[in-house]
Amino acid sequence: MSDQSTPRVRVLVVEDNALVRAGLLRALETEVDGATVGTAGTLAAARRVAADLNPDVVLLDHVLPDGGGADAVAELVTLAPTAAVVMLTATGSPAVLRTAVEGGAAGFVLKSSGHAAIFDALRAAVRGDAAIGAERLGELLTRAARDPRPVPRQVSVEDRTLLVLLSRGLGIAGAAERLDLPQADVAERVRAVSTTLAARSTLESLVIAVRGGVIPPPSAA
Amino acid sequence: MEDETDDGATGRTIRVLVVDDHELVADSLVRVLSLEDDLVPVGIAPTLARARQLVALERPDVVLLDQELPDGHGVDAIGDLLAAHPQVQVVMLTASTSENVLATAMAAGAAGFVSKTSGLGELVNAVRAASRGDAVISPELLGRLLTRMRREPARLGRDLTDRESEILGLLARGLTNAAIADRLVVSVHTVRNHVSNLSAKLGAHSKLEALAIAMREDLIPPPPA
Numbered sequence: 416m417s418d419q420s421t422p423r424v425r426v427l428v429v430e431d432n433a434l435v436r437a438g439l440l441r442a443l444e445t446e447v448d449g450a451t452v453g454t455a456g457t458l459a460a461a462r463r464v465a466a467d468l469n470p471d472v473v474l475l476d477h478v479l480p481d482g483g484g485a486d487a488v489a490e491l492v493t494l495a496p497t498a499a500v501v502m503l504t505a506t507g508s509p510a511v512l513r514t515a516v517e518g519g520a521a522g523f524v525l526k527s528s529g530h531a532a533i534f535d536a537l538r539a540a541v542r543g544d545a546a547i548g549a550e551r552l553g554e555l556l557t558r559a560a561r562d563p564r565p566v567p568r569q570v571s572v573e574d575r576t577l578l579v580l581l582s583r584g585l586g587i588a589g590a591a592e593r594l595d596l597p598q599a600d601v602a603e604r605v606r607a608v609s610t611t612l613a614a615r616s617t618l619e620s621l622v623i624a625v626r627g628g629v630i631p632p633p634s635a636a
Numbered sequence: 637m638e639d640e641t642d643d644g645a646t647g648r649t650i651r652v653l654v655v656d657d658h659e660l661v662a663d664s665l666v667r668v669l670s671l672e673d674d675l676v677p678v679g680i681a682p683t684l685a686r687a688r689q690l691v692a693l694e695r696p697d698v699v700l701l702d703q704e705l706p707d708g709h710g711v712d713a714i715g716d717l718l719a720a721h722p723q724v725q726v727v728m729l730t731a732s733t734s735e736n737v738l739a740t741a742m743a744a745g746a747a748g749f750v751s752k753t754s755g756l757g758e759l760v761n762a763v764r765a766a767s768r769g770d771a772v773i774s775p776e777l778l779g780r781l782l783t784r785m786r787r788e789p790a791r792l793g794r795d796l797t798d799r800e801s802e803i804l805g806l807l808a809r810g811l812t813n814a815a816i817a818d819r820l821v822v823s824v825h826t827v828r829n830h831v832s833n834l835s836a837k838l839g840a841h842s843k844l845e846a847l848a849i850a851m852r853e854d855l856i857p858p859p860p861a
Contacts, residue, residue, distance in 0.1 A: 433755050438664020529659030
């Protein structure tokens with residue numbers, strides 16, 4: 416596939432179904448070049464492997480024998496600060512999404528998806544994109560607008576423009592094209608905005624920006 | 637255990653069709669199966685309709701069949717799949733199985749059952765065992781099935797109600813429907829309904845056949861003292 420540009424990406428799969436875990440492991444090793452894959456069937460094991468592997472991306476099932484994946488996102492991001500956490504959820508319920516984003520999750524993928532869609536989400540998260548479908552992103556941000564909270568720091572007009580483009584589901588590549596800037600520069604700016612907003616993912620940046628009134632929710636735009 | 641079940645050394649390959657609409661599970665099963673040299677996944681069918689097509693086209697040795705599918709229950713398609721390709725072995729993929737589903741699947745000709753939450757070895761062994769024509773069932777499921785069979789011996793007439801048994805006894809003594817109605821203080825219509833129901837339960841097409849079956853199966857209660 417198209418992963419020569421991200422050599423030796425480190426992936427942690429947290430899933431309690433042994434067959435699904437084994438299948439994902441095998442598929443990731445085969446299809447994502449040079450992927451180093453760790454697996455865990457419980458949150459306890461996930462904490463251990465996250466600390467050892469320092470993954471670039473974590474695929475995290477929500478329903479696990481020792482707790483809810485969404486509740487563990489913040490802890491995993493602390494253990495592996497470079498990790499983008501993508502939640503695997505059966506329902507995509509607003510409560511689960513909210514908890515996970517507030518913990519710093521980078522995105523979501525539905526459990527009914529196949530391997531191809533799941534790997535697309537993982538790649539998006541590694542790129543620094545919000546790994547979430549445009550429609551679900553719109554719902555999430557519309558909900559966030561009803562729960563206003565102040566932002567830690569002011570955001571420049573340029574960065575606001577960038578956040579608005581991302582909030583409409585354009586992604587870094589789409590925003591770069593719109594702004595006529597190199598993708599790498601836009602990716603760097605997205606990271607800088609996340610730092611400004613004290614967010615651990617692009618998705619969390621967007622939620623914080625909407626709650627703080629920095630950008631309007633997509634429906635009002 | 638591994639050596640006993642490993643058919644890889646013989647060079648024979650086992651072609652496997654996965655029937656499951658849950659893409660993550662289906663994709664994962666295919667990956668897991670393809671790790672084994674002797675197992676060849678031949679496709680994924682997300683519906684029963686597609687499963688029927690692929691069984692006819694691909695002639696797999698083993699079908700892993702989910703129970704809940706968008707166009708019906710897996711157990712109800714076992715007969716069709718066997719008709720399309722009589723050599724196929726159908727293994728039901730069941731997370732938690734009611735005994736009714738177990739019994740229906742076995743009666744329809746399933747080779748066995750394996751849980752979606754089983755380990756890798758268990759799944760692979762199940763596919764290999766089924767391909768050899770062995771029954772595939774975990775000790776836990778087998779225990780439940782045997783308990784059910786002990787509890788409910790599959791004897792003809794065991795599902796007759798007390799009233800139906802009573803009427804059967806009166807019929808055996810030569811009473812007409814009208815006489816029975818008089819005796820039981822019910823309408824002739826009600827007696828006729830009871831006779832019709834008990835005949836159906838005995839698989840009889842007539843009152844006479846019902847009596848013959850009831851005599852053979854020793855279902856006639858003794859006359860009241």
